[in-house]
Amino acid sequence: MPTLVTPALVCALRPHGEHGAIARLLTPDHGLVAGYVRGGRSRLMRPVLLPGNSVMATFRARTEDQLAGLTVEMAHSRAPLYAEPLPAAAIDWSCALTAAALSEGTPHPALYRALDGVLGAIEAAPAARGWAVALVRYELLLLAELGFGLDLSRCAALGDADDLAYVSPRSAAAVSRAGAVGYEHLLLPLPSFLLAGGTGEWADIMDGFALTGFFLERSVLTDRRVDILAARERLVDRLKRAVA
Template identity: 40%
Template sequence: MERWQDEAIVLAARPHGEGHAIVSVLARARGHWRGHVRGGASSRQRGLWQPGNVLAVAWSARLADQLGHLTGEPVAAIAAAAMDQPWSLAILASACAVAEAALPEHEPHPLAYAGLAGLLARIGEGVSLAADYVRWEVALLAELGYGLDLSACAVTGRRDGLAYVSPRTGRAVTAEGAGAWAERLLVLPRFLRGDSAAGPGEVAAGLRLTGHFLARDVFGLAHRPVPAARLRLAERAEAEGT
């Protein structure tokens, strides 16, 4: 038998059979795993296996490459903290969907786990958490090998005045370096250049930036669509000018 125990974040739970569920989790030390949960879609257990919740889980299977079975005990009921906040719910849904779709299974991703756990611990903050969500996506891209280079201008070498990112290379560019090509570049919001707070429209710009590289380099290469929850979050930011 193959067995392990770990702290994990629930990423998705889908009904399977009569009252059961197939659940995806991101475990602190083990990474992204799926398992069958007996009764996971029942009224008694449904609340436990909500995306965003942190659980102490146990996974077991006869062989390591099988789907296996999951059991869990509550650690932090994160999902409940987001229910009354539209922005909190949108960020939670997007973060869990992106993590599930982007992270390969059965590989440790401790940085992705730590970043997601830190984000979810503050999920009740609503729209004020949106800029940190974008920062989490930037860190996720880096962990997957598609990091953006925001250290200096790709054209002039300057480290100040960075305003854009090349959609082809992921390298930052100043307004001076962009020149007539500015309209073809992705806007680099100020909050990604330092510790400043996000201004109007900057979260939407940040989501366009990370969304481009997620769609091309992460989901595109795996022939997967961008998760619907991620699209809805970007639409909300655009509509509200956030």
Template identity: 45%
Template sequence: MMLAMIRIEPALVVALSPHGEHAVVGRFLSADQGLVAAYVQGGRGRKLRAVLQLGNRVALDLVSKSPQQLAFATVHPLAANLALMHGPAALALVDYLASLAAATLPEGEAQPHLFPLFDALLGGAAAGAAALDVGPALVRLELAVLAELGLGLDLASCAATGTVHDLAYISPKSRQAVCRGAGLPWAAKLLPLPGFLLGTGEADAAAITDGLALSGHFLARDVLRDSAAAKRCWTARERLVTLLAR
């Protein structure tokens, strides 16, 4: 039987499930291959335990007998994520990012846009980035994930008037921006649109709170529901948002 082998480098470790006594089934995110699942012999052993940590950068040699069968992976370390050195918020960021990728992205679809965003935020966790730096990047990543899933927001113009000026809200129904004048009478039913997403305002604590509420609304309503993995991901997000607000 013909065996196919490919090299994936770099890839991010985003999920691990025990398999038997010593092995794991890992899920890895890369730019060219997207989300990939693979069997790693000895993945729970002393040699690979430190390599197979969420958020780590690795290289994979994948061998598969057929597209229908789980590939076998040989894992090579590239860079360890050092979020552990920077406290609970950094660890929570790694946990959430890994679970977000694993719970939402389809397997086997290239992610040339999303991979750098995940990689950069995981790098921020490893470096102990401040909440004011993490928050805006996290909002942009979540909105990018929504867009990848066909659930993106339209920030180009006002849904009510067509103007491109003074956009201040998002309609939960149409996912389109609404300008301040048209939206003010209905503000209680609309979602605030922070200016930093349009390049017109600072990403201060209040704006980050609005941004996370915005992306979180659509993730919770349309994506992170039903499955156990989705619910675990949402729980991880809630913990992260609480820690970032401190």
């Protein structure tokens, strides 16, 4: 990757040196890419490098193994959303999850499109219910892209596809109401919007977050990802208080 010019979504930023920063950006065709931004912590660059912003990025490196130098131009700012607690928490979590979960340089075009869609929904929806479903679906897609997808096609116990209502925490497979009799307390509720599409009631949405959160914590956000999980807990807590 001597030079790469691409649209990208800012996912994470950390200080590097006295004035610089390392930004991790999700790109359409090259997955997550990191680069060093000279003056990345300056008053001029901080608003550009906010997670959730859409930018045009130029990465330049002498070798494949070298950390690329990065320059960015703003394509679309989502900075105004940071003034609102719920949208800010949703952007913080969705971008932090992406940066923590993906390996650099592995293409995930479906995730790029999905994250761009989630960020657009957070920006456009008049209320949280308009984007919360999209965020649950994004988490489900990320699990699948990383090889930890849930099998929601048929009942793991009976083999049919009728009245699926739960997911087994052990097998990550759906279970029907009939197949779950006597074991409901051991299973995770499966919200209907993950099967039928459309929107969901708040109870279903919170069940969706509980479902994806279980598998993200078990399979993806392991070891030292405490700060990442804290971002998710803040989001879920704010959603619960908003609909209480």
